[in-house]
Amino acid sequence: MTALTVLADDQFGAPTPDELFNLPPIIAGVDWFTKPVLLALLSTILVIGVCWAAFASPKVVPRGVQNVVEYGYMFVRDQVARPFLGKDADRWMGLLVSVFFLVLIWNVMGVIPLAQFPVASHIAFPAVLALSIYALKVYLGVKHQGAGGYFKNMMFPPGLPKPIYLLLAPIEFLSNMIIAPFTHAVRLFANMFAGHMLIAFFSMVGFWFLFEKLTPLGAGVGVVGVIMTIILTGFEMFIQFLQAFLFAMLAAMYIGGSLHPEH
Amino acid sequence: MSVLAEVSGNVTAIGYGLAAIGPGIGVGIIFGQGVQAIARQPEAYGLIRQNMLLGFVLTEALALIGLVAPFIFANI
Amino acid sequence: MSEQERRPEDDGQDFANAAWSIPSSLLAGMAIYGGGGWLLDRWLDTSAFFPIGVVLGVVLSVYLVYRKYGR
Numbered sequence: 001m002t003a004l005t006v007l008a009d010d011q012f013g014a015p016t017p018d019e020l021f022n023l024p025p026i027i028a029g030v031d032w033f034t035k036p037v038l039l040a041l042l043s044t045i046l047v048i049g050v051c052w053a054a055f056a057s058p059k060v061v062p063r064g065v066q067n068v069v070e071y072g073y074m075f076v077r078d079q080v081a082r083p084f085l086g087k088d089a090d091r092w093m094g095l096l097v098s099v100f101f102l103v104l105i106w107n108v109m110g111v112i113p114l115a116q117f118p119v120a121s122h123i124a125f126p127a128v129l130a131l132s133i134y135a136l137k138v139y140l141g142v143k144h145q146g147a148g149g150y151f152k153n154m155m156f157p158p159g160l161p162k163p164i165y166l167l168l169a170p171i172e173f174l175s176n177m178i179i180a181p182f183t184h185a186v187r188l189f190a191n192m193f194a195g196h197m198l199i200a201f202f203s204m205v206g207f208w209f210l211f212e213k214l215t216p217l218g219a220g221v222g223v224v225g226v227i228m229t230i231i232l233t234g235f236e237m238f239i240q241f242l243q244a245f246l247f248a249m250l251a252a253m254y255i256g257g258s259l260h261p262e263h
Numbered sequence: 264m265s266v267l268a269e270v271s272g273n274v275t276a277i278g279y280g281l282a283a284i285g286p287g288i289g290v291g292i293i294f295g296q297g298v299q300a301i302a303r304q305p306e307a308y309g310l311i312r313q314n315m316l317l318g319f320v321l322t323e324a325l326a327l328i329g330l331v332a333p334f335i336f337a338n339i
Numbered sequence: 340m341s342e343q344e345r346r347p348e349d350d351g352q353d354f355a356n357a358a359w360s361i362p363s364s365l366l367a368g369m370a371i372y373g374g375g376g377w378l379l380d381r382w383l384d385t386s387a388f389f390p391i392g393v394v395l396g397v398v399l400s401v402y403l404v405y406r407k408y409g410r
Binding site for chain 2: 358361362365369373390393397400404405408409
Binding site: 083084157159160164167168170171172174175176178179180183249250253256257 | 355359363366367368371399400403406407
C-alpha cells in the first residue's frame with residue numbers, strides 16, 4: 001500500500017494527497033486502469049444491476065429490492081424533480097434517478113471496507129457528469145427559448161437601467177456559462193477529496209500511535225485518532241448522501257431553468 | 264534550538280482558511296435565523312426572504328474577497 | 340406568471356435558484372473585472388488596477404444580485 005510508505009520514517013507524517021490519490025495501475029502496464037476506474041466501473045454495474053433487479057418486472061405490491069429502490073425513486077421525485085421541474089418532472093426522472101444513484105454509489109465507495117476510495121475525489125469523474133448536464137442545459141435552453149431568446153433571458157434580466165446592462169451582461173454570461181458548471185463539479189469533488197483526506201489522516205494517527213509506536217504518552221493521541229475516525233466516518237456518510245442529493249438537485253435546477261425562462 | 268514543528272507549502276492557504284471562518288459563521292447565522300423567522304411568521308415570508316438573500320450576498324462577498332486577497336497581496 | 344396563480348412551491352423554488360446562483364454571480368463579477376484589471380496591469384506595468392477591478396466586480400455583482408432577487 002502506498003499510503004503506508006511514511007512508516008519507513010521514524011516520525012509521524014500526515015498522509016499527503018499524492019500518496020492518497022495518485023494510485024498506481026492495478027495491472028502493471030495498463031496505465032489507465034487504476035482503482036478509481038475499477039470502482040467507477042463496479043458502481044456502474046451495481047447501479048444498472050440494482051435498477052434492473054428492481055424494475056425489470058415491477059410488482060404492484062413491491063417486495064425486496066424493488067421496495068428499497070422505489071423509496072429512492074420517490075425521494076428523488078418528491079425532493080428533487082417536482083420542486084424544480086413541476087409538471088415536466090416525470091419526463092426527466094430517468095436522468096435524475098440515474099445521476100443520483102450513480103453519484104451516491106460513487107461516494108459510498110469511500111466508506112465501504114476494502115474499496116474505501118470515493119470515486120468523485122478524482123475531479124475527472126464529476127467533471128464529466130457536470131459537462132453532460134451543462135451540454136443538456138444549453139441544448140434545452142436553445143431548443144425551448146430560441147438561440148437569441150436564451151442568451152437574452154440569461155444576460156439581460158428585466159428591470160435594470162439601460163447603461164448598467166453593459167457592465168452586468170458579462171457577469172451574467174460568465175456566471176451562467178462557465179462558473180456554474182465549474183462549481184457544480186468542484187462542489188462534489190472538493191467535499192469527497194477533503195472527506196477522504198480527513199478520514200485517512202485520523203486513521204493514520206490511530207494506527208501510528210497505537211500499533212506502530214506504542215508509547216505511554218502517545219496512546220492517548222492514538223485513542224483520540226480512532227474515536228475521531230469513527231465519528232468522521234459517520235459524518236462522511238451523511239455528507240456523501242447530501243452531496244449526491246445536491247448534485248441531482250442542481251442538475252434538476254439547471255434543466256428547469258432552461259425549460260422555463262425566469263419570470 | 265531544535266525544530267519541533269514546521270509548516271511547508273503556501274502560506275496563503277492558511278490566510279484563506281482564516282478568512283473563511285467569519286463568513287462561514289455569518290452565513291450559518293443568516294440562514295439559521297432566517298428559517299426561524301419564517302417558522303415564526305410565515306406570512307412575512309417575502310420580506311424575510313429578501314433580507315436573507317441580501318445578508319447572504321454581503322457575507323458571501325467577504326468570503327470571496329478572502330479568496331482573492333492572497334493574489335492581490337502576492338507581490339507586495 | 341401573475342401574482343395570483345403563484346403557489347408556495349414557486350416561492351421556494353425561486354429562493355433555491357437565487358441562493359444557488361448568488362455565489363457564482365459574485366465569483367463571475369470578481370473574475371471578469373479582476374481579470375480585466377490584471378490584464379491592464381500586465382499591459383501598463385502597474386499594480387493598481389487588479390485590486391480596483393476586484394472591488395468593482397464585487398460592487399457590481401452585489402448590485403446585480405440586489406436588483407435581481409432583492410425585491
